[in-house]
Amino acid sequence: MGGEEGIGVTTGQPNLYKQDLSKLDVTKLTALSPEVISRQATINIGTIGHVAHGKSTIVKAISGVQTVRFKNELERNITIKLEARVTESTTGELAELPGDTSEMPISSDKRARASTGQSPPPTKRVRRSSSDDKTSEDSAFHETMIEDDDSCTQQQDDLIKDDEREIYKKYGLKKLSIKLNDIYKTGDTLAITPEIYEVERILDKKIKDGETLYYIKWKNWSSDHNTWEPVTNLTDCPELLDQFETDRTNLLEKFKNTENFYPDVKALEIHMKELKRLKKSINDVEVEETSLYKNLRTHFKPNAEKNVKLIERIKAGIIHSMYCSSRRDQLDSLQGWETEINTITKGKPVVTVENTVDLEVTPQDFYYIDDYLPGAGVTIPDEPPIGCECDKCDAKAKCCYAQYEGGFPYTTGCRVRVPPGTPIYECNKRCTCPPDCKNRVVQRGSMVNLCIFRTDNGRGWGVKTKKLIKKGTFITAYVGEVITNEEAEKRGKEYDAAGRTYLFDLDFNEVEEQCPYTVDAALYGNISHFINHSCEPNAAVYGVWIDCLDPNLPKLALFATKDIHKDEEITFDYMCQTSKSFEKKKMTTMVELNASNEARLAGDKEDGIVQIPDNKTKCKCGAKTCRQYLF
Structure with a gap:
C-alpha cells in the first residue's frame, strides 16, 4: 500500500509501503x-x-x-x-x-x-x-x-x-415489487382464506339457537362429510336455496289442499296449552322438521295406501312447526318492545315483557311516552311562580306543601303518608332544596321493577311487580294525551262502544265544579296503560303538582296502598276518585248497577242466562266484593 507514512519497502515493488x-x-x-x-x-x-x-x-x-x-x-x-x-x-x-x-x-x-x-x-x-x-x-x-x-x-x-x-x-422485462411489513410493529395478523367447496344439494333445514342451518351435501365428497351450515356460509348458491324452500312449500301446500287442513291461531294456542299441560317448554322453538317432510314424502309416494296414523302425525307436525314459527316471531317482537320501553324510561322503572298465555304480540296501535302529551288546544305551563328556600325539607319546615295548608306528604323513607284524594305539592324547579329532597318523590321517577304480562282470564295485558313493593311506595305516573273536555266527550262515546276506556278526568280541583281536562292513554301512554281495574285494588291514584301549578292540570301518580308481593298483579279502582263531580258519576253508576241487579234477582233470567245490560262493561277482576260492572 502506498502512503506518506511508509517505513520501508515490503515487497519487490518499490511503490508499496507498510502503512501505520x-x-x-x-x-x-x-x-x-x-x-x-x-x-x-x-x-x-x-x-x-x-x-x-x-x-x-x-x-x-x-x-x-x-x-x-x-x-x-x-x-x-x-x-x-x-x-x-x-x-x-x-x-x-x-x-x-x-x-x-x-x-x-x-x-x-x-x-x-x-x-x-x-x-x-x-x-x-x-x-x-x-x-x-x-x-x-x-x-x-x-x-x-x-x-x-x-x-x-x-x-x-x-x-x-x-x-x-x-x-x-x-x-421488455416486467418488474415484481413486494412490500414487506414488520408485523411485529404493525400488529397485523395473517388472514387465512378458507377453502371454498361446492354445494351439490341441500338436504334438510333446522333452527338452532335462533339461527337457521342447512344440511349440505358437498360436491365430490361422500355423504359422510355432510355438514350443517348457516346461510352465511352458503354464498353464490341462491338458486339452490330457493329451490329447496320452494319444494318444501309445495309439498306442504299439497298436503293442506288434499286434506283441507288449515290451522288458525286458535289451533296453535290450543297446542300451546297442551305443551304447558304436558309440562313441556313453550319457548323451545328450535323445531326439527326432518320427520315432518320425511312423512310427507312417504305419504305422497306413488301407489301408497292411505295411512290415517301417518296423516295425524303429519298434521301434528304441521301445527307444531307453525307454532314454533309464530312463537319465535312473538318472542322477537316482545323483546324488541321491552328494549324500546327501557330506552325511554331509562330504568325508572325497569320493565320486562312476557306472554306465556297466547300468541298475542306487541300492541301495534300504542306509542310509549313518559310524560303528558298536550293535545289540540291544550297548553301545559312548566314555570312555577313560586318555590321554597329550604335547605332541608321535612315536616317541620314551611315548605311547598305548607303553602297549601297540607301536611308533609311523605315519610322519611319517601313513602306517601296522606290518604288518597289528598293533594300533594312537591318542591319544584324554583326551590333551592337538592334533588334528593324528601319532597321530590314523583319527579325522581319510579324505582320498582315491573312486568307487562298477558293475563289468563281474558283481561288482556296486565302489570305485576318482580319484587316486593312496600305500602306507600310510588309505582308509576299515569300519563297520556291531555285533551279538552269537549274532545273527551267525543272519544268517550267511541270507547264505550268498544267496551274499553283509558280516559281519566283531571277533576281534582274542588273549587270548580267543571273538569276542563282529561288524560287519554288509549294511543299514547306508559306502563299505566296496562294496569287493570280491581274492585279491591292495591294501588291508588293521587293528584301531584310539581312544576305546573295549574289546579286543573295535576300529575297523576299511583302509590301502593298495601304491600304488593313479588309476581302479584298491580291494580287500581277505575271508579275511585274523590272529587265531587266524580262522586256524582260514581253514585249514578252505582244506582244503575243496583237497579240492574234487582231486576236480575227478580227473575230476569227466563232461560237461566243472566242478561248483561248493553251499555255496561262487565268487570272481570274476580274480587270477593266485585261490583260486577265497571261503568
Whole structure:
C-alpha cells in the first residue's frame, strides 16, 4: 500500500509501503489521496501476504480510475473486511495469513452476482468478530468507514436505477415489487382464506339457537362429510336455496289442499296449552322438521295406501312447526318492545315483557311516552311562580306543601303518608332544596321493577311487580294525551262502544265544579296503560303538582296502598276518585248497577242466562266484593 507514512519497502515493488493505520486520519481522505488505492489494486489485494499482520483490518477503496470500464463505479464505496483467517485468493488457492489459523472455520462473504453489471449490490452488512480478535482501534476505524460508506449510497442508487430502466425497456422485462411489513410493529395478523367447496344439494333445514342451518351435501365428497351450515356460509348458491324452500312449500301446500287442513291461531294456542299441560317448554322453538317432510314424502309416494296414523302425525307436525314459527316471531317482537320501553324510561322503572298465555304480540296501535302529551288546544305551563328556600325539607319546615295548608306528604323513607284524594305539592324547579329532597318523590321517577304480562282470564295485558313493593311506595305516573273536555266527550262515546276506556278526568280541583281536562292513554301512554281495574285494588291514584301549578292540570301518580308481593298483579279502582263531580258519576253508576241487579234477582233470567245490560262493561277482576260492572 502506498502512503506518506511508509517505513520501508515490503515487497519487490518499490511503490508499496507498510502503512501505520494508527496515524491515519480517515476524515481527510479524498479520491486523490495517496492512501487511496484503485479498484484494480483492491481486487488483487488478496495476494498481498503481509496484510494487517494477523489483525482484522478494514480497507476502504475509492476508485479514482477515469476509464470507460469503470465509469459506472465512480465514487463507489468498496469495503473489504479481512479477517485473521484463511482467505480465498484470486486464483482459487488459499493464501495463508500469519498466525495460527488451523482451527478457524473457512468463511467468506460472497458478493451477489450482478446481472450484466446493472443490478444493485447487496446491502452492506457488518459482520461482528469476537472481542478477542478485534481491537478498539479497529472498531473505531470500522465504524468511521461505515459512516463514510453511507455518504455515497444515494448517488450509487441513482446510477443503478437509470441502468435498470434501460435494461427493462430494451428487453421488455416486467418488474415484481413486494412490500414487506414488520408485523411485529404493525400488529397485523395473517388472514387465512378458507377453502371454498361446492354445494351439490341441500338436504334438510333446522333452527338452532335462533339461527337457521342447512344440511349440505358437498360436491365430490361422500355423504359422510355432510355438514350443517348457516346461510352465511352458503354464498353464490341462491338458486339452490330457493329451490329447496320452494319444494318444501309445495309439498306442504299439497298436503293442506288434499286434506283441507288449515290451522288458525286458535289451533296453535290450543297446542300451546297442551305443551304447558304436558309440562313441556313453550319457548323451545328450535323445531326439527326432518320427520315432518320425511312423512310427507312417504305419504305422497306413488301407489301408497292411505295411512290415517301417518296423516295425524303429519298434521301434528304441521301445527307444531307453525307454532314454533309464530312463537319465535312473538318472542322477537316482545323483546324488541321491552328494549324500546327501557330506552325511554331509562330504568325508572325497569320493565320486562312476557306472554306465556297466547300468541298475542306487541300492541301495534300504542306509542310509549313518559310524560303528558298536550293535545289540540291544550297548553301545559312548566314555570312555577313560586318555590321554597329550604335547605332541608321535612315536616317541620314551611315548605311547598305548607303553602297549601297540607301536611308533609311523605315519610322519611319517601313513602306517601296522606290518604288518597289528598293533594300533594312537591318542591319544584324554583326551590333551592337538592334533588334528593324528601319532597321530590314523583319527579325522581319510579324505582320498582315491573312486568307487562298477558293475563289468563281474558283481561288482556296486565302489570305485576318482580319484587316486593312496600305500602306507600310510588309505582308509576299515569300519563297520556291531555285533551279538552269537549274532545273527551267525543272519544268517550267511541270507547264505550268498544267496551274499553283509558280516559281519566283531571277533576281534582274542588273549587270548580267543571273538569276542563282529561288524560287519554288509549294511543299514547306508559306502563299505566296496562294496569287493570280491581274492585279491591292495591294501588291508588293521587293528584301531584310539581312544576305546573295549574289546579286543573295535576300529575297523576299511583302509590301502593298495601304491600304488593313479588309476581302479584298491580291494580287500581277505575271508579275511585274523590272529587265531587266524580262522586256524582260514581253514585249514578252505582244506582244503575243496583237497579240492574234487582231486576236480575227478580227473575230476569227466563232461560237461566243472566242478561248483561248493553251499555255496561262487565268487570272481570274476580274480587270477593266485585261490583260486577265497571261503568
